[in-house]
Amino acid sequence: VSRLNPEILAELISVLGQDHVARGASVLELHSHDESTHPPVLPDAVVFPGSTADVSAVAELANRHGIALTAFGAGTSLEGHTVPVHGGIVIDFARMNRVLQVHATDFQVTVQPGVLRLDLEKQLSGFGLFFPPDPGANASIGGMIANNAAGIRTVKYGATRDHVLALEVVLADGRIINTGSRSVKQSAGYDLTHLIVGSEGTLGLVTEATLLVYPVPEHFSTAIVSFPDVPHAAEAVYGIMGHGLDPAAVELVHQDHIAWMNEDEGADLPVAPSLMIEFTGPNEKAVGEAMTSALEICDQAGSTGSDRGLGREARNAMWRMRHSIRERVHRRFPGHRIISVDVAVPISRFPDLIAFSQDRAAARGLDYRVIGHAGDGNMHMNLNFAPDDAVARRNAETLNGELIDKALEMGGTSTGEHGIGIGKRAYLVAEHGAEAVAVMRGIKKTLDPNNILNPGKVLPDE
Amino acid sequence: VSRLNPEILAELISVLGQDHVARGASVLELHSHDESTHPPVLPDAVVFPGSTADVSAVAELANRHGIALTAFGAGTSLEGHTVPVHGGIVIDFARMNRVLQVHATDFQVTVQPGVLRLDLEKQLSGFGLFFPPDPGANASIGGMIANNAAGIRTVKYGATRDHVLALEVVLADGRIINTGSRSVKQSAGYDLTHLIVGSEGTLGLVTEATLLVYPVPEHFSTAIVSFPDVPHAAEAVYGIMGHGLDPAAVELVHQDHIAWMNEDEGADLPVAPSLMIEFTGPNEKAVGEAMTSALEICDQAGSTGSDRGLGREARNAMWRMRHSIRERVHRRFPGHRIISVDVAVPISRFPDLIAFSQDRAAARGLDYRVIGHAGDGNMHMNLNFAPDDAVARRNAETLNGELIDKALEMGGTSTGEHGIGIGKRAYLVAEHGAEAVAVMRGIKKTLDPNNILNPGKVLPDE
Numbered sequence: 001v002s003r004l005n006p007e008i009l010a011e012l013i014s015v016l017g018q019d020h021v022a023r024g025a026s027v028l029e030l031h032s033h034d035e036s037t038h039p040p041v042l043p044d045a046v047v048f049p050g051s052t053a054d055v056s057a058v059a060e061l062a063n064r065h066g067i068a069l070t071a072f073g074a075g076t077s078l079e080g081h082t083v084p085v086h087g088g089i090v091i092d093f094a095r096m097n098r099v100l101q102v103h104a105t106d107f108q109v110t111v112q113p114g115v116l117r118l119d120l121e122k123q124l125s126g127f128g129l130f131f132p133p134d135p136g137a138n139a140s141i142g143g144m145i146a147n148n149a150a151g152i153r154t155v156k157y158g159a160t161r162d163h164v165l166a167l168e169v170v171l172a173d174g175r176i177i178n179t180g181s182r183s184v185k186q187s188a189g190y191d192l193t194h195l196i197v198g199s200e201g202t203l204g205l206v207t208e209a210t211l212l213v214y215p216v217p218e219h220f221s222t223a224i225v226s227f228p229d230v231p232h233a234a235e236a237v238y239g240i241m242g243h244g245l246d247p248a249a250v251e252l253v254h255q256d257h258i259a260w261m262n263e264d265e266g267a268d269l270p271v272a273p274s275l276m277i278e279f280t281g282p283n284e285k286a287v288g289e290a291m292t293s294a295l296e297i298c299d300q301a302g303s304t305g306s307d308r309g310l311g312r313e314a315r316n317a318m319w320r321m322r323h324s325i326r327e328r329v330h331r332r333f334p335g336h337r338i339i340s341v342d343v344a345v346p347i348s349r350f351p352d353l354i355a356f357s358q359d360r361a362a363a364r365g366l367d368y369r370v371i372g373h374a375g376d377g378n379m380h381m382n383l384n385f386a387p388d389d390a391v392a393r394r395n396a397e398t399l400n401g402e403l404i405d406k407a408l409e410m411g412g413t414s415t416g417e418h419g420i421g422i423g424k425r426a427y428l429v430a431e432h433g434a435e436a437v438a439v440m441r442g443i444k445k446t447l448d449p450n451n452i453l454n455p456g457k458v459l460p461d462e
Numbered sequence: 463v464s465r466l467n468p469e470i471l472a473e474l475i476s477v478l479g480q481d482h483v484a485r486g487a488s489v490l491e492l493h494s495h496d497e498s499t500h501p502p503v504l505p506d507a508v509v510f511p512g513s514t515a516d517v518s519a520v521a522e523l524a525n526r527h528g529i530a531l532t533a534f535g536a537g538t539s540l541e542g543h544t545v546p547v548h549g550g551i552v553i554d555f556a557r558m559n560r561v562l563q564v565h566a567t568d569f570q571v572t573v574q575p576g577v578l579r580l581d582l583e584k585q586l587s588g589f590g591l592f593f594p595p596d597p598g599a600n601a602s603i604g605g606m607i608a609n610n611a612a613g614i615r616t617v618k619y620g621a622t623r624d625h626v627l628a629l630e631v632v633l634a635d636g637r638i639i640n641t642g643s644r645s646v647k648q649s650a651g652y653d654l655t656h657l658i659v660g661s662e663g664t665l666g667l668v669t670e671a672t673l674l675v676y677p678v679p680e681h682f683s684t685a686i687v688s689f690p691d692v693p694h695a696a697e698a699v700y701g702i703m704g705h706g707l708d709p710a711a712v713e714l715v716h717q718d719h720i721a722w723m724n725e726d727e728g729a730d731l732p733v734a735p736s737l738m739i740e741f742t743g744p745n746e747k748a749v750g751e752a753m754t755s756a757l758e759i760c761d762q763a764g765s766t767g768s769d770r771g772l773g774r775e776a777r778n779a780m781w782r783m784r785h786s787i788r789e790r791v792h793r794r795f796p797g798h799r800i801i802s803v804d805v806a807v808p809i810s811r812f813p814d815l816i817a818f819s820q821d822r823a824a825a826r827g828l829d830y831r832v833i834g835h836a837g838d839g840n841m842h843m844n845l846n847f848a849p850d851d852a853v854a855r856r857n858a859e860t861l862n863g864e865l866i867d868k869a870l871e872m873g874g875t876s877t878g879e880h881g882i883g884i885g886k887r888a889y890l891v892a893e894h895g896a897e898a899v900a901v902m903r904g905i906k907k908t909l910d911p912n913n914i915l916n917p918g919k920v921l922p923d924e
Contacts, residue, residue: 103808103810105700105704105809105810106808106809106810106811107703107704107809108808147649148648148649148653150647150649154647158624159647159649161653161656162620162624171897171901175897176897177894177895177897177898177901178894178895178898179894179898181870181873181874181875181893182807182808182873182874183806183807183808183839183840183869183873183874183875183878184806184808184809184838184839185612185616185621185806185835185838185839185840185875185878185879186610186806186875186878187609187610187612187621187660187875187877187878187879187880187881187882188875188876188877188881188882188886188889188890188893188894189660189882189890189893189894189898189899189902189920189921190657190660190661190665190902190905190906190920191610191623191656191657191659191660191661192894192898192901192902194623194653194656194657195652195653195656195657195905197653198649198651198652198653199652199653203652214706215704215705215706217706238567241569242567242569242677243677243744244676244677244679244743244744245744245745246743281706281708282705282706282707282752282755283707283748283751283752283755285747285748285751286745286747286748286749286751286752287748289745289747289748289751290744290745290748293744293745344645344646344647344648345644345645346565346568346570346644346645346646347567347568347569347646348565348567348568349568373647376646376647377645377646377647378645378647407645411643411644411645412643412644412645413643413645413647413648413649413650414650415649415650416645416647416648416649417647417649418649419649419650420649420650420651424650427650428650428651431643431650431651432639432640432641432650432651432654433639433640435633435637435638435639436639436640436641436651436654437651439633439639439654439908439909440651440652440654442908442909443652443657443905443908444652445908446901446904446905446907446908447901447904458651458652459651
């Protein structure tokens, strides 16, 4: 790939207008990193397109000159996705942040990629609707699509992938394609929509998306349940899933995080390995009955206490606390960097994975804390270390690698929801095999022959 | 593409063994057609592989000699998918019909592609599990994957696409790849799994699939509800979906089909446009409450009667009757051919689509009957005609085309669940645009450069 020389820069400015091409030091710095530990790299310029035509023009230019073009939404990715490792142009979708149309009577919404999750939530709530995928961070919808983001509600509603009906995509050479349709059932030709979802900006740039949304459930029943240890909690999770109870969330939280929540937020939760369980639906009795069944299962699995009487405020506070775990690690370890483990396994292996993870962390003299989207078999750990502590960093990286190897051995994946980015490329062949990765490479070459779209991501170097 | 000459045939036999290569007239005839009206074409040979290695060897041979290779499961497709329009080899997966492993504690099953839906259902029931996609026909699982089959339970559980976690796929040149993993959450690299699902045997041959299955719901509540006319029924459907009640089935059935069911099966259903509604779940009270809410909505929409007291036998009989509609058309019109309309639209447009369809049919002096997976906005009509009645055939084809044009105009799709096959290729550009179809063609060329895999399907001729 080439760098942006003055002639190309002049051309870029003539295409987009001076106001929408930035080269200031602070803008370049802001677009040099995401929230991961991957080293920052400065882009040559940051552009702020206002329309699909702008995006198309930028792609055409970048492709013609062989300049790297890396998409940027909210910068909340955790594996280096937005780091422009080959410099070039970062394309920031902040100006393309409109909700274009709420198809309320179809339970669909058409958005631009730059809209932020919480802004979408706010606009949809006026229609009694919501978009379920909830990664915690206030990500952009374009970033969530690029990354197939998931989160706490995935156990009931699925990941971002399951909510994308149709896309407008700008290809590497500036061509614009439309994929999918507004029908919820689709069998017409190759599924380009789901090829683009999760491709991390390496196959095309999403400029418009039609998403499936849902009526806000009128009723909820939320409980927090304590267990003597994590294996007992994991057994309860298995029972709840096995009964087909269809919970809206089943989150496992380490006792230290519970203690921190109590300290930081004045909460009064029993300090024990805990499950946060929620059922939602349109019928109050049905939701309550489902929770009764779930708590019976927890009881049989040895739970030591539960609080099912959470009102709306207490419940919202609990989920805010759950979402702030990463932030809380930052607060407790000021200046620390965090590697976020994101392995996922078939649910029957989840207890073993947790036991293994705790053992390995202990064997290395580390005290990292397991949390997880337990209903999905998706385990996280925040591995934090001081930026200058090379030993701790190596320990964290080694542990992350060991956990990935273990998850793959269990038939699972190196990444349940954070994506490959820079960090997991080393495991792609181990996960899918060399032949499947060769097919991915073939598809990349077909769609982006000059390798300008987010080069250095997803696929391992050849 | 080339035809199978004696030298290549000899090579094929030496690879698979004499017993697994068939050239008899009846075998060739059986593999010359599916259940559609597309003209049959005889293959040069039919092979019955017993293993992935066999499939790989056949593909390698076919690719080397440039011979068409068309996959065959149960032959129940409705758009000509299995018709070997360029002759060559049909690869029948009947011998690869084993359930390889039930991962009961993970709610997953690994199967060979030749296993039939009802055989899988039987084997899973011993574990208290079931595979939701139910197209009615006793299709092979490989065919359902190739076609992204759906059916009556899709409104709750999704289509086949939503149940495929991992695949083993033989590529055109014989290479074997593995896609996905046994984790229910996946964000590792390009989604090859869902590129293969729905690609109708044109990108690769599925030789093994790991599917998501569910606990058999312990409780159900099933009702049949009568309406004065179809628009009132459609309004009720919209209300049920809008309340987020999560029904397991919402089927619209034309009054004539109800009358035929009564006559043929000795049933005693009110002859009126009807909705067949079912809720399922692990909690009896919750299921009953949901049905109560649904029937209140039907009431408000003007329903004229309902029977919610269906026991297990009556309920099973009702669904068997629903599934036999196509068969019943065959019985009433002996020897007739049937074109199966399969358009789908955003749900708010479903009433308009139905009104338009009835008007157009009436304007042509036809008396075709609307049925549909109403909760998904997916409408079917069985357009039947005597094989030698060219006028009726033309009328049916024209009506089908008009309904597709209308569905596309409404933001919908030419095919909700039957796939493109031969019959819908003419609409692919209208649905997705020339640029998107060009991308599909690029992917096809990357994966199958010699165009040996099911040539003449999905993509329009260049």
